Amino acid sequence: MKKYVVSFPRLGNYVYPIYAMLDRIIDKDNVSLLMPKEMTNNTIEIGANVSPDFVCLPFKYNMGNLVEALDSGANFLLQAGGGCRYGYYAEVQEQILKDLGYDFKLVSLLEPEGLDVMKLYKKFKMLNKKLSFSKFAKEILLAIDSIRVLDNVETYIRDNYAFEAKKGTFDIIHKEFLDKIIDIKNFKELYILKRKTFKKLKAVQFIDNVNDKIKVGIVGELYTSMEPYSTFFLEKELASLGVSVKRYTTVTYLLFIKKRKIKKHIKYAKDYINYALGADGTESVAHTLELINKGYDGIIHIKPFGCTPEINAMPILQKIAEEKNIPLIYLTFDSQTSMTGIKTRIEAFYDMLVMKKENERKIEDNVKSNEENYTYKKEEMLYEQVLHRS
Numbered sequence: 001m002k003k004y005v006v007s008f009p010r011l012g013n014y015v016y017p018i019y020a021m022l023d024r025i026i027d028k029d030n031v032s033l034l035m036p037k038e039m040t041n042n043t044i045e046i047g048a049n050v051s052p053d054f055v056c057l058p059f060k061y062n063m064g065n066l067v068e069a070l071d072s073g074a075n076f077l078l079q080a081g082g083g084c085r086y087g088y089y090a091e092v093q094e095q096i097l098k099d100l101g102y103d104f105k106l107v108s109l110l111e112p113e114g115l116d117v118m119k120l121y122k123k124f125k126m127l128n129k130k131l132s133f134s135k136f137a138k139e140i141l142l143a144i145d146s147i148r149v150l151d152n153v154e155t156y157i158r159d160n161y162a163f164e165a166k167k168g169t170f171d172i173i174h175k176e177f178l179d180k181i182i183d184i185k186n187f188k189e190l191y192i193l194k195r196k197t198f199k200k201l202k203a204v205q206f207i208d209n210v211n212d213k214i215k216v217g218i219v220g221e222l223y224t225s226m227e228p229y230s231t232f233f234l235e236k237e238l239a240s241l242g243v244s245v246k247r248y249t250t251v252t253y254l255l256f257i258k259k260r261k262i263k264k265h266i267k268y269a270k271d272y273i274n275y276a277l278g279a280d281g282t283e284s285v286a287h288t289l290e291l292i293n294k295g296y297d298g299i300i301h302i303k304p305f306g307c308t309p310e311i312n313a314m315p316i317l318q319k320i321a322e323e324k325n326i327p328l329i330y331l332t333f334d335s336q337t338s339m340t341g342i343k344t345r346i347e348a349f350y351d352m353l354v355m356k357k358e359n360e361r362k363i364e365d366n367v368k369s370n371e372e373n374y375t376y377k378k379e380e381m382l383y384e385q386v387l388h389r390s
C-alpha cells in the first residue's frame with residue numbers, strides 16, 4: 001500500500017502545473033497524487049460547515065477542498081500559506097480537521113516569513129527520499145515557468161474573449177492547452193506547447209467592431225480574482241455580454257511583480273494613499289487609477305466578505321470613482337452569496353456602461369458637428385467678405 005496520497009486546495013487552473021510538478025517529484029512506488037475535485041456548491045457548503053463563521057471566504061473554500069480530498073482517500077495535504085490571514089490558514093485548518101477525526105499530515109509550503117528554499121526542499125523530500133536538490137530546483141523552475149505560460153495564455157484569452165468571431169473558439173484552445181500542460185515533462189515541451197498555443201490564439205478571427213466594445217477592469221482580493229468559481233465565473237459572464245476584461249492579479253504577478261512594484265504603486269497613487277494598505281489593497285487603488293488612465297469604461301472591485309485590506313481600499317476607490325467620473329461596482333462574495341443576485345448586478349452595471357458610452361458618443365458627435373458648423377459659417381463669412389471687396 002502507498003504510504004502517502006497527496007492532495008492540495010484548488011486555485012483556478014494553477015492546479016494543472018502544480019499537479020504536473022508533484023507528479024515529476026514524487027516517488028511513485030510509495031506516493032500517489034489526488035487531483036483536487038472540481039469546485040461545486042458542495043465544496044463551499046462543506047467548507048462553511050466546518051469553518052468558523054467569521055473567517056474569510058478563501059479559508060472556507062480551502063476547507064471544502066481539503067475535506068473532499070480527505071474523504072476521497074488523501075492523507076498528505078499541501079497548503080500554500082502566504083501573506084495576510086492566509087499565512088495562518090494551515091495551522092488552523094489542521095487543528096479543525098484533526099478535531100473532526102481525520103488522520104493526515106498537513107504541510108505548509110511557505111514559511112510565515114515567505115519562501116525558504118532549503119525548508120521547501122526538505123518538505124518535498126518527504127514525498128521522495130531520493131530527490132536530489134538539483135532535480136528539486138529544476139522541477140520548481142519548470143513549475144514556475146509553466147505558471148508563467150499559463151498566465152500569459154489566460155491573460156490573452158481574457159483580453160480578447162469577447163471579440164472572437166466564432167463563439168467557443170478560445171474555449172477549445174484553452175482546454176487543449178490545459179490538457180497538455182498537466183503532462184509537461186521538461187522545458188522543451190513547455191516552450192513547444194506555448195508556441196503552438198499562441199499560434200492558435202493569434203489565428204482566432206475577431207468581430208469587426210472591436211473598438212466599440214465596453215472595457216472593464218477587475219481589481220480586488222487575490223483568491224476571488226484567481227478562483228473563478230468563487231465569483232460565479234464573473235469574467236466569463238462579462239465576456240458573454242461582450243465585455244473585454246482586464247485583471248492584473250495572477251500568480252506570476254504575485255510572485256514576481258507585486259513586491260517590486262509596491263513603492264511605485266504608492267507613488268503612482270500618491271494623491272490617494274501614503275502607505276501600503278496590506279494584502280492587495282494598494283494594488284486595488286493603483287490599478288484602478290491605471291485602468292482609468294488607460295481608458296477603461298468601468299471598474300469592478302471584488303472581495304470576500306470580511307476582507308479587511310479590501311474594505312480599507314473601498315472608500316479610496318469611491319473617491320477616485322467620483323473624482324474621475326468612472327462607474328465602479330463592489331461585489332462581495334461569501335458562502336451565502338447568490339449567483340442570481342450577482343448576475344443581476346453585473347447586467348445592470350453593463351447597461352449603465354453602455355448608456356454612458358452612448359451619451360459620451362452623442363456629446364462628442366454634437367461637439368464635432370458644432371465645430372464643423374462653425375468652420376462652415378466662418379468660411380461662408382470669409383467668402384462673402386471677399387465677394388464684397390471685389
Ligand code: SF4
Pocket residue numbers: 056057058083084085086221222223279280304306307308309310
Ligand atoms: S486578503 Fe482578505 S480574504 Fe485574503 S486572507 Fe486577507 S483578509 Fe482573508
